[in-house]
Amino acid sequence: MVKPLSFSAFVMNTASHIIHGLWRDEKGQQINFQNIDIWIDLVKKLEAGGFDAIFFADVIGLYGNYKDGWEHHIKAGLQIPSNDPMTILSALAVHTKRIGLAFTAAPLQEPPFNFARRVSTLDHVSNGRTAWNIVTNSQENAYRNFGYETLVAHDERYRWADEYVDVLYKLWEGSWEDEALLQDREKGVYANPAKVHKIHHVGDYYRVEGPHLVAPSPQRTPVLFQAGASTAGRSFGARHAEAIFIVSPNPESAKKLIQETRDLAVKYGRHADDIQFYQGLSFVIGATEEEARKKEAKLDAQIDIDSILAHAGSGIGIDLGHLDLDSPIEDIETEGIQSTLQWLKQSVTGDVSTVRDLLYLRSKANRIVGTPKSIADQLEKWHDAGIDGINVINAIIPDSYEQFITQVLPILRERGLAKPLEQLEEGKTFRHALFGADKLNKRHPATQYRGAFSGE
Template sequence: MTKPLSFSAFVMNTPSHILHGMWRDQEGHQLNFNDVNLWVSLAKRLDEGGFDVIFFADVVGLYNDFRGGWDFHIENGLQVPSNDPMVLLSALAVNTKHLGLAFTAAPVQEPPFNFARRVSTLDHITKGRIAWNMVTSYSANAFRNFGYDGLVPHDERYEWLDEYVDVLYKLWEGSWDEGALLQDRESGIHADPAKVHKIHHVGKRYKVEGPHLVAPSPQRTPLLFQAGSSPTGRDFSARNAEAIFIGAPDPENARKLIDETRRLAVENGRKSEDIHFYQGLYFVVGKTEEEARQKEYELENKIDFDMMIAHSAGGMGIDLGNATLDTPLEDIKTEGIRSTYEWLKQSTPGRTPTVRDLARLRSKTNRIVGTPEMIADQLELWRDAGVDGINVINATIPGSYEEFIDQVMPVLRKRGLARNGYGKPGTLRRKLFGTDRLNERHPAAKYRGAFAEKSPVN
């Protein structure tokens, strides 16, 4: 029997995330992004509606200039202002029971020791429902915000991420042995020092003594998400990720990427099923196809395509603000998001993509329009291509998710495309993979017991 799809709500604590300009729509509440009650209410609805995860994207800098400057981003709310999702997750944790809580963060933002402590604390608060989207950051402004002269080269950023996660794995998996925390009132011993270890990491970028200050959380290491589609990004994902977000233009291209990444995972000593793939899609739902097409027409007139171009081009590190829609985009060498250009080429086989194609890639390529039954038909194709889950993009909050839960989910459940109930109880990893902790094939597992021979007084 084919397993049901998993569903993630793709959001950001900002007025305009993916479908730009929709903050102006009367039906949406994105303008209330500063109000914690908006997010608590949405998380509760997702929790009750069968979603596995609410996933927060994030940036720590402005996108590349558009029309020669950054005024456009401020005027239009292009992912600015944006708030720290890690802070918000604490509020969502105590208002939900089953929903996984995922956030995005890059090494440039915070040293690994303190990051590990914050994540472990969140995993305790949520009783094991935390996930981290491992990114490198692609904004030159972000790197300048943290004291760098500009954007670190693409492959060097992944080398940096490799060491960053290595430190984290040592802290999360190796610093505290199982059974170290005793909390024995009679003996007065809270933890066994022989089972708590310093990690003594010394690398190119970090020198971390340890030990980890937080006792092991339910998952120890949070569920690990990643979204890189460049060759370097795929290699990192194949070694480290448990779930990968993709934005393939069609099921066939998704199949190719999934098969290639699973092959790389096996080459790195893992099993192909150790990684789940989530395709990003958004939905225009109608009781009839005619109604859905009318809603699509109305949506097209609300989307701000200048913002769509500014977002996509800005992520790649280029300014297309003065280009016409028919301007061809030749082979782009960029230190920004390389995967965007790769998807762009794949969505326009046999010809050179244009600026118009770039706008469509964000606004239309990953759109499914129709009745709940028609949407279910399409999701079957994605599942058959090897996709494990859907990262549901919104036009409005909370409307897009309420519509999906109320109208589409019942049809998906009838077809076995969505699970009934909440699935396995416990941690997010248990829900998705059947176990609370990383399996022994993951590179983090090598640090379990690795520091036991070191004296606790060192």
């Protein structure tokens, strides 16, 4: 029996997210991204159309310099201005009943005690539909915004993240026992103090006494997402993630990455299928192949090439603003997003990668163009390579998602590659929708803290 794919909408509360410059299109509602009604309308369409999640990216600083400065980012709306995704999701939670609500956050931006409280609150508000995309952040400006002189080294950021999630696991999984909340009106006992515990965490980065201020939410720990193809990033994902976002250039590369990461998960005592993989893809849909290609040409004419290069170059730590498109990008040691360089190497057939190759990777490599049927054919190949879901990248909000919902998803359902709408259940937690259980399974490292503090 074919396992259906899961679908996530990849968005950001900003004007120019991934396919840059399309806020200028007259249909592009993302120009008014600060209007909450746009997002409420979109999430309702996604939920009704069969999407399993809406996933908000986020940044907490400017991208690196482009053409020796940061003025371009402001002029082009390159992920600035942008707003806090958790605040947006709290509004979306009360307008939906089924769809998962995922946000991005890094250890840099908030101490773990308060972050744990905010996440647990959102999980209560959404009745257990919260997911967290764990990032380590590669923007120098972000670190200076939080009092650091410069970017923390790549592998050190993952060691930091390891302790950060460890504190969170103690708070979410260990601080309150299942039977702690009594709410006994007759006896006047709201909670049993013998079953609520301080965690007394002392580490290299944090000292946290506890207890957690929020009673256990429906999932306790949110669904844990992660993205990262470096050695440190993949190791972190194999140990902690329940779902991993990838942007492999082709199904063959995805299959290899997925297998290697699943093998790592087994090495860490988990099962290979404890992790699901979501491939990032964008779509240009036409009634005919010719129409699809015409729509693609129009799209390419609208794309802001400078913003694509500014975004990509910042990720790998290079100002691409003064380089010719055929300039080589040699192997470099970078404290930036090493996954970008990994994907670049996988996608280039020659010996030397160039700026043009990087531009193609970021603007076209993960784009599928064609009729609904031919797009379904391509998605079947990705499915056969082992991916569990598609992280759908938009060019225009809401049109990109409306077209995918009305034209592609019905064909995928006919092939068993998307869940029938009647099988999508309300009232379930997001983890239950993905894995059939509300709480983390016992193989996850967070669960070691269940009952760990009861003898304090």
